[in-house]
Amino acid sequence: MNAGGGLRRLLRGGAGVAVAMAVLNLTTYGFTILAARALGPAEYSAVAALMGLLLVINVVSLGLQATGARQVAAAPEAREAIEARILRAGRRSGLALALVCLALAPVVTIVLDLTSPLAAVFVALAAAPLSMMGAQAGVFQGEEDWGPLSAIYVAAGTGRLVLGGLGLLLLGDATGAMAGVAVGAVVPVLVGARVLRRRRTAPAPPSSTRVVLREVGHNSHALLAFFALSNVDVVLARVVLDAENAGLYAGGLILTKAVLFLPQFVVVVAFPRMASGADRTRATRLSLLATAVIGAVATAGAALLSGLAVVFVGGAAYREIEPLVWVFAAVGTLLAMIQILVYQVVADQHRRAVLVLWAGMAALLAAAPVATTEPRLLAAVAAVDVLVLVGLLVATRTRRDEAAAPVPGVRDLTENAG
DSSP, X not given: OHHHHHHHHHHHHTHHHHHHHHHHHHHHHHHHHHHHHHHOHHHHHHHHHHHHHXXXXXXXXXXXXXXXXXHHHHOGXXXXXXXXXXXXXXXXXXXXXXXXXXXXXXXXXXXXXXXXXXXXXXXXXXHHHHHHHHHHHHHHHHHTOHHHHHHHHHHHHHHHHHHHHHHHHHHOSHHHHHXXXXXXXXXXXXXXXXXXXXXOOOOOOHHHHHHHHHHHHHXXXXXXXXXXXXXXXXXXXXXXSOHHHHHHHHHHHHHHHHXXXXXXXXXXXXXXXXXXXXXXXXXXXXXXXXXXXXXXXXXXHHHXXXXXXXXXXXXXXXXXXXXGHHHHHHHHHHHHHHHHHHHHHHHHTOGGGHHHHHHHHHHHHHHGGGOOSHHHHHHHHHHHHHHHHHHHHHHHHHHHTSOXXXXXXXXXXXHHHO
């Protein structure tokens, strides 16, 4: 009874965040469709590659958000000082990341065979506001202040769609698209800054900012490992399957990613409780339960309405994978549950547990020689994901009943704030 009530409260608490994240995902999908139709295959491939690069760069933003949310939730008595150092870390890491990406822009231009280096430059410029947005989102998430957090998500999606679309219409190439994306990345930062401007917080000492950046590095590493595990199979498909079958497999992965992102609001809402000492074990269990329920419904829907699912992933050209669509949905469910445990690893600062993710990716690479058809590759991915899920459950079990991971420098921060 208590579990059921807790599950309902979790889902109700995440309603606004769920809507905001749905807007973010739909507008991102809308920008992708708009770019594909407006540019044509050749030029769109450049945009797709640059957006993939931006996805990797965004891992730092996610690391900042996780760090901010964890520290604010775990040490509410030092909230103001922690917020100050998280925001400063966001500015510093954003500037550093943008400079590194600018230095690498000529390399990106050559490797991706871009017609203009400006497209890579705009990707680099987007790194700074993305990092600042992650820091702001972490502050709001740690406070469980869902209104501003939802506003940031909506602003991020609409800014990309509207301004990215405007860049497409004005210049009609990858450079215009990425210029719009870079400007659009500033919109959620302005939204977050407007809320934060009303607050007066003491400045954080530079030494405390270095502590944050170290944790951001570790958290980004955990999220990067999850990103690698959840995307390596599409690369393997290009290697072990012929072009047509690799395309069919990639179409099925659209459903996998949809089911992965569907319950993402659960971990956003639950993470502050996973990072605090009070009911962290219960928060993790309820998050896993909620994610499993949502995924099971999606998987059952894909099995019963497989024809409709095929329409969703691309239409009649993908009819061959219809018998497998429920398996693609099930893999998405497994990945969503793994994501919950990855955030538990981040909340606990259990850094060795990240090795489970890298071991899973190594196992998939080892299975590549025998995964020579779509069903075999999909079976290998499902089996590895199950093993990773079990491995993370075992790895985090010893930490579940311990106190939450301490926030370094809380005493110094409190004294500085005072």
